[in-house]
Amino acid sequence: MDLKTLTSAVMEIAEDRGIPQEKVIKIIADAIASAYKKEYGKKRQKIIAKLNPKTGEVKFWQVKQVVTEDMILLEEEKPASAKATAGEEKIRFNPERHIMLEEAKKIDSKIKKEDELKIPLKTKEDFGRIATQTAKQVILQKIKEAEREEILKEYKSKEGEIVSGIVQRVEPESIFFDIGKTSGILPKSEQIPGE
Template sequence: MDLKSLSFAVAEVAEERDIPQQKIFEVIEEAIASAYKKEYGKKKQKIVAHLDPKTGELKFWQVKQVVTPEMLLSEEELEALKEKRTGGEEMAEEDGKIRFNNERHILLQEAKAIKAEIQAGEEINLPLETKEDFGRIAAQTAKQVILQKIKEVEKEEAFKEFKDKEGEVVSGIVQRIEPTAVFVDVGRTSAILPKKEQIYGEKYRTGQRLKLYVLETEQTARGPQVVVSRIYPKLISKLFELEVPEISAKQLEIKSISREPGSRSKVAAYSLEEGIDPIGALVGQRGTRILAVINELAGEKIDVIEWNEKPEKFIANALSPAKVLEVRLMPKNKSLAIIPDDQLSLAIGKEGQNVRLAAKLTGWKIDIKSISQVEEELKKNRAPQQEMKTEDAIPTADASTTAEQATEDEKPKKIKRKTVGKKANTKTEEVETKTTEE
């Protein structure tokens, strides 16, 4: 085995596949130890190897655990375990005791003769002979294991890389398109863009470059499985981070996002420094920044509004581009937005989209009414109240006149009588009467 050539190959592979050299040497040592055990070792042995990358020198050790008699299962306990195994019962080593195996264990007394400071429970390395005839078969075995281990290391490194990228945006190239998913090359591995995470109506083509939001990364037998999305709301904020340096500089913050992918989104931004216009910063000069994001999202419309800590103002802003006259807050996170008559349809939006996005953005349930509707409801509410006031006033008027009527009844009254007969139309008699009490 030309170990010097192997060291050169390690450096080349490390650079080509972006894997630390030390990691590759560890894999090679494991492979060589495996080949040595297969050629010269025993089944239960644990063998480790060390390869000096400078000299190419190889050394081997057998690893044993240092134990005391108290740590081992007694003859009676071993017999009991044997009976359980014969009866088909589940075997368990009670109280953490172990079954002694000469290939894997060494008594503390023997270990101290080799290494005085060794303690029970530790491992001790016992040197093995480096065979001169560790030849072609062993080398071939080592080579196969090395290739296998390098693939495993690549998978592990790729998994770590994309696990750290969860919640971030990656760039990839479409490899192939299937009915249920699009597969995208994202570097060390291939990412999956499921149908449910695709923008409705967006067309993909092989070789197309996409920006994708990393939802999750899982380790599988075939390597890391990276699931990405084109519809996740935070994809928009991450795309703005790439275009707006004020966000990375902590001068500007995107507070919330509501999105109907492929159609329209609303973004609430807040300035952390005086003098920075959050809307202007996200839009950019002549709309260059926001256009870059819109183009990446297949023309999806984006409304940028200013976030406000006061719910009334935030709701009013969220209903942009419609103008809002007043916002009234009500219990149970409900609100009423009063809109000019000519702005009502704009506030509601096509099929209710504008108010729906505003509600998602603010977290408030929003009821939309025009000023005419509010005034009409106010008139309807006033009419019954006025009727009630009139009815309540009638008994009061009667009561105030009762005393006057009683006084008038006691006074003599003049009663006009018409004389019946021929001269009834010419003379009227006045008769003075007086009310008497019985």
């Protein structure tokens, strides 16, 4: 992975969209994990990735929840009535998402019931066209979500205050205006009569 390109892209996205760099790095790591799962993973697997922005190195792990016999829904049990010992719902065991406590202890002796076990996966950097498209879509979607969150955080504190803006368009039921990083809508019910 070209480190200069990655670092400059992360900085540019963070600056342009007003998103913290750490969040952008996490978004890219999530997208790479999604592409890895699409290309090399199996259905129902939970795969995470960690991206080191200084080296450009990516590491992958499969995450499995540690379970015990009393947590597993047996074939003869009805899903709605089955409760685990602590009053929680029982789960349908899936070897791609769950691992028995005894097996998990062989990998990590300190692990407990309901913990998540991270199993290292072989690092691969060559992804097909479909996996690359998946990564691109995940990045675009999560960048938009993060941008929305940052704008909401900024303007939530201004709720109930008067803010100035530039009118963009007037319609019979509302006025649309630019208030900086986002657009605002002033419905007819909140407008001053005759304005």
